Amino acid sequence: MIRSMTGYGTATGKVGSGAVTIDVRTVNHRFLNPSIKLPSALAQWEGEVREHLRRRIGRGHVTVSARVELQNDSVVVDEARFAAYVRQIRELQRNFELSEALDVATLLRLPNVMASGTGDAIGGTAAECVTVLDSALDALMLMRDSEGTRLAELLRQRLATVSAGGERIALRAPVRLSEERERMRLRVTDVMNGVDVDQGRLAQEITILADRLDVSEEIDRFRAHVAAFDETLQRSVSEPVGKRLGFLLQEMLREANTTGSKARDTAMLHEVVAIKEELERIAEQVENIE
Secondary structure, X not given: OOOEOOEEEEEEEEEOOEEEEEEEEEEOOOOEEEEEEOOOOOHHHHHHHHHHHHXXXXXXXXXXXXXXXXXXXXEEEOHHHHHHHHHHHHHHHHHHOOOOOOOHHHHHOOOOOEEEOOOOOOOOOHHHXXXXXXXXXXXXXXXXXHHHHHHHHHHHHHHXXXXXXXXXXXXXXXXXXXXXXXXXXXXXXXXXOOOOOOHHHHHHHXXXXXXXXXXXXXXXXXXXXXXXXXXXXXXXXXXXXXXXXXXXXXXXXXXXXXHHHHHOOHHHHHHHHHHHHHHHHHHHHHOOEO
């Protein structure tokens, strides 16, 4: 089973006295590239979060964000800071002969007097935080697996098109080789203009030249790469296969290019161009496979 590198997962759970929601987003990348943005209440466990991501995800750019809410929505008043503000205001009132009436609501709005909903100290443990992260990653993997299943079906269809083109080249190649041998023989005969030629030596030279145009080995290797690509798509174990698929695509493209350079045949060149176009389309999809 192949897995896409694009996905999203979220989960909410209890960490200490707070309710923590963790969001995980992934997009394609050559390597594992995590970007972790945790609030101060969870920042102490960034190392554990990073290590857990490394164990669960093989490749991709991973963005992790979290938010914390106190479950009781309690409001905490910093009484020491509140008292300090009161003393300062009382002193100003005496010095400048101001009214002695104090507005409590105004005092509570002063900086750092009140804290609500997302305090820095929520307690809890790294294991609790990782448990919430694990649930978010489960949701992420479910989406990546589902997308991977759709990608695999699309790739199988495109691979069938590529394989069919290769088989048409395989059918045409021996016919084209016979035609090329006959063309070489007629060309040599015409150049010699009636001069006696050692027919054995002529046949040997024509065979050598024709062998240089033979693409049977390229076709065999191309078939092997197509079979390996298909076998990789059908694996039942979820493991990173994107790099292997990319390598096999490069090898198929190499064989197609070599076949095209040897072809000297319009029909075969047409098939080679069609195969290369389809391989480019496959490569675009493979870039998003873990």
